[in-house]
Amino acid sequence: xxxxxxxxxxxxxxxxxxxxxxxxxxxxxxxxxxxxxxxxxxxxxxxxxxxxxxxxxxxxxxxxxxxxxxxxxxxxxxxxxxxxxxxxxxxxxxxxxxxxxxxxxxxxxxxxxxxxxxxxxxxxxxxxxxxxxxxxxxxxxxxxxxxxxxxxxxxxxxxxxxxxxxxxxxxxxxxxxxxxxxxxxxxxxxxxxxxxxxxxxxxxxxxxxxxxxxxxxxxxxxxxxxxxxxxxxxxxxxxxxxxxxxxxxxxxxxxxxxxxxxxxxxxxxxxxxxxxxxxxxxxxxxxxxxxxxxxxxxxxxxxxxxxxxxxxxxxxxxxxxxxxxxxxxxxxxxxxxxxxxxxxxxxxxxxxxxxxxxxxxxxxxxxxxxxxxxxxxxxxxxxxxxxxxxxxxxxxxxxxxxxxxxxxxxxxxxxxxxxxxxxxxxxxxxxxxxxxx
Numbered sequence: 001x002x003x004x005x006x007x008x009x010x011x012x013x014x015x016x017x018x019x020x021x022x023x024x025x026x027x028x029x030x031x032x033x034x035x036x037x038x039x040x041x042x043x044x045x046x047x048x049x050x051x052x053x054x055x056x057x058x059x060x061x062x063x064x065x066x067x068x069x070x071x072x073x074x075x076x077x078x079x080x081x082x083x084x085x086x087x088x089x090x091x092x093x094x095x096x097x098x099x100x101x102x103x104x105x106x107x108x109x110x111x112x113x114x115x116x117x118x119x120x121x122x123x124x125x126x127x128x129x130x131x132x133x134x135x136x137x138x139x140x141x142x143x144x145x146x147x148x149x150x151x152x153x154x155x156x157x158x159x160x161x162x163x164x165x166x167x168x169x170x171x172x173x174x175x176x177x178x179x180x181x182x183x184x185x186x187x188x189x190x191x192x193x194x195x196x197x198x199x200x201x202x203x204x205x206x207x208x209x210x211x212x213x214x215x216x217x218x219x220x221x222x223x224x225x226x227x228x229x230x231x232x233x234x235x236x237x238x239x240x241x242x243x244x245x246x247x248x249x250x251x252x253x254x255x256x257x258x259x260x261x262x263x264x265x266x267x268x269x270x271x272x273x274x275x276x277x278x279x280x281x282x283x284x285x286x287x288x289x290x291x292x293x294x295x296x297x298x299x300x301x302x303x304x305x306x307x308x309x310x311x312x313x314x315x316x317x318x319x320x321x322x323x324x325x326x327x328x329x330x331x332x333x334x335x336x337x338x339x340x341x342x343x344x345x346x347x348x349x350x351x352x353x354x355x356x357x358x359x360x361x362x363x364x365x366x367x368x369x370x371x372x373x374x375x376x377x378x379x380x381x382x383x384x385x386x387x388x389x390x391x392x393x394x395x396x397x398x399x400x401x402x403x404x405x406x407x408x409x410x411x412x413x414x415x416x417x418x419x420x421x422x423x424x425x426x427x428x429x430x431x432x433x434x435x436x437x
Contacts, residue, residue, distance in 0.1 A: 004033050007323050008043040010074035010099075012067065012090055013081040016308035017104060017131075018045070019056035021078060021315050026058070032316070036323035044070045046090075055308060072097045076322045078315060079103040088112055095119045095127075100322040102315055104131035110205035110221045113212065114337070126325055128318030133206045134159055134287045136310035137303045138317075143213040143291070150293040152214040155253040156435060159206040161285035161305040162190045162197035163229050163249040167270075168283050170237045171246055177232060189285050199228035200249065200268045207251035210289070211266040214253055216339035223343040225267035232270055236430050239356065239401060243384075245272035246280045250435055255341075256348060263344045269433060272354055277436040290436075347410030352381070354403050355416060356429040361387050361396035365424045369400070372422055378415040379405045397426060403434075 011022055025032065025042050033039045046067040050060070064070055067090060071077055077094035079101060081087045087108050091101050096119065103109070109116065109132055120127045130140045134157070143152070158164050162184055169180040181198065184190035196202045204226040211219045229249050240247050247270050254265045273280050278300050282288040287305025292298050304310040359365050370380060382403035387396060404412060419425050 002034070004037065004039040005327065006039045006041050007036075007075040007326055008041050008073060009076045009078060009319065010043055010070045010094070011045045011078045011080070012071075012087070013079070014045050014047050014054055014058070014063070015080065015082075016055055017311045017315065018078075018080040019054050019058065020308040020312035021080065022058050022062070023056040024309075024312055024316055025319075032320060036320045037327045038323045040076075040319065040323060043074055046070050068093065071099070074099050075326055076319060077101050078319065079105055080315070081105070082107070084108055084111065088116075091116055091127075092119050095123060095125050098123055098125060100126045100128070100325065102128045102318040102322060104129065104311060104315060106132040106202070106205040106209060110208040113209070114218050117337075126322060128322055129209070130318050131311045131314035133209050134289055134301070135161070135303070135305040135307065136313050137287055137289065137301050137305065138314070139210070139289050139301050140213065142299070142301065143210065147214075147291070147293055147296060150295045151255070152291060152293045153255050154292040155210055155214055155251070155289060156279060157203075157206070157210065157251040157253075157289040158248055158279060158282050158287050159210075159251050159289065159305060160197055160200075160203045160249060161287055162194065163200075163203070164282060164287070164305075165189050165285040166198070167229060167232065167237075167247055167249065170232070170234060171241065172283075174234055174238065176234050177230065198230055200226045203249060203251045203268045207253055207266050207268055210251065211253035211264060211343075212337060214291075215255060215264045215341055216337055217264060217341045217343070218337045219264070219266055219343055223266060225265075225269070225346040227269035229270050231430070233430075236356070236432070240272055240432075243272075243354070243401070243403075244275055245434070246275055247271070247432065248273050248279060248282070250279075252435060254349070256344065258348075261342075263342045263348070265344055265346065265349045267346050267349070271433045271435040273436045279436060347408065347413065349409045350406050351409050351412070351433050351435075352404045352406045353412045353416070354401065354430075354432050354434060355419070356431075357400045357402065357419060357425050358427040358429055359398050359400055359425050361398040362424075365398070366400075368422065368424050369402070369419065372418045373402075373404070373415050375418065376407075376411045376415045378407050378411055381405045399429070409433075
């Protein structure tokens, strides 16, 4: 058997992903050594309670609560604790002691990424985070390395499996949001508190990471426009289907070419996607990232966006990469954020809306609505009208589904505000943007 140099690996966290990482390291140690060129020795697993039940049968002697000693004695630190603190402090301690870091912590990288990468640069270490953006899907390396010589123009991603599962079930079965969410929680796709998923916070963190890589610019989480899916109804899903669309929660990262300079937009919201688009066929809890680059053209990355063993695959790929750097020597490859492109608000984006209204069924209403739209330079591309039967003492209600031509999002938003305030509009039922045309 080939003799390899030994590298000590500290694992922080033994949850669904951490337990699988530890199990795979112990089970496939010889194969990982052959791939990495080093024997990866699992030095210990830092946990809060060594006696807590685990998802995998792991040797009890590996567990410890002495996290600092474990970190400072390691060559590679795998952080799978989640959250900001103490994960941030542990990662900085590991980098400060000369270890490379592997993490799946999207929240930490989205909020403290520059601090972490600067700490790595100071000591020549490296930070690997393939599992932080799309689970098992390899997207970090393609953006950071394979497309480094190209100009990424746009990314559209389904990067949250919970919301995709919910919307896909609603689309396929005509089910209501609340019913599908309850099923998702029962099946383990959604947390007891699903806010991070259904309100778009998880997707926004991943969008910030993807945009930073794609556009070589540090994107603060606060600059990401975020909307969730809690307002999506079965009726909206059905109307989208009739119009040839499917509703998906998208993370959109886009390079904008202005008159004077380039900028970027990063946003998360439910959008209408044509059923002919590749993202429309992403079902269940799967994720997909659709990348458009000037030279490479359109690229699609698809697969499991979550799951313990699936995410562990991406984590171990990073561990092998970190081990190879240790064996080869030299400093780690830092993050490229030198472009410093400004991140603009969503109002600068050119898009188009589909607006559903309930209006009074009386003469002149359509002309009034068209006038309200045109005041801000918004024009109607499509119009579908249905009329509800009149109730006693009521002149009846019409339902209008208006598709606009492309315009600045600020102009479209202002037009919707005028409609909301109009006497002829009883209710603005829904407003959705259209992506992927």
